[in-house]
Amino acid sequence: MTTWTDVINFVRTRYEVLEESDGWLRFRLSGPRERTQQVAVHHLPEHDGGAWIEISSPVGRADEIDLRHLLELAGQSAVGGAGVVDGVALLKHTVPLEDLSIEHEFERPLRSVVARADALEEALTKSDEF
Template sequence: MASWTDLVSYVRVRYEVMRSTDTELWFNLPTTEERTQLVVVRSVTGEDDHPWAQIASPVGKLGDLDLTALLEKAGESVVGGVAAQEGVIVFRHSIPLHEGELTAFDRPFRLVVQVADQLEELLTGRDEN
């Protein structure tokens, strides 16, 4: 059974952590060309009272985006979805920590970063997040 502590140890070996707290890990990862993408991994407890890791990456400010285009493009991804958090649209995905191997973290983590960066570039034309 994986825990948040196990995930933190796993991630620290594989990625450069920009900032961390007891419940969050922040990254600024290179994507394509000169672009980078901010991503936050949070320890959360689901409605099922089990531990989850939530991977979220900003796309843009809520009032600045074409929500129809955002939803259509985000719907093409095999993982994740969009949400609004404190006026910012994020692309996010969660994985249960109590199930399986920690290696199951890498693919969704990378896909969230990739999709969020693509959405940001397509919908804002910028590289701010």
């Protein structure tokens, strides 16, 4: 059984952690052409009998991008959906924590969400703010 502590330890040993609390981590991944991308992993409360993990990565400030275009582009991706939290447009994906294979069911979607969010940020804002 995979625990939230397992996820925390996995992230700490592989990535530059920027912020951390009991229920979430924010860290940075390197991307192509010297770009970087922030990502947050949240431990979600029990739902449908089990805990979940949400992976989210910012795309841009919601009031500075074309949100309809973001939704159209996000809809083309195999992982993630678009949302806005605290004025920031995000690409988000959730996975169940119980029996989670960190290598396949966490790391792979994590990298996919981050790569897609970075590409969307570049396309929609022409910047690398996040």
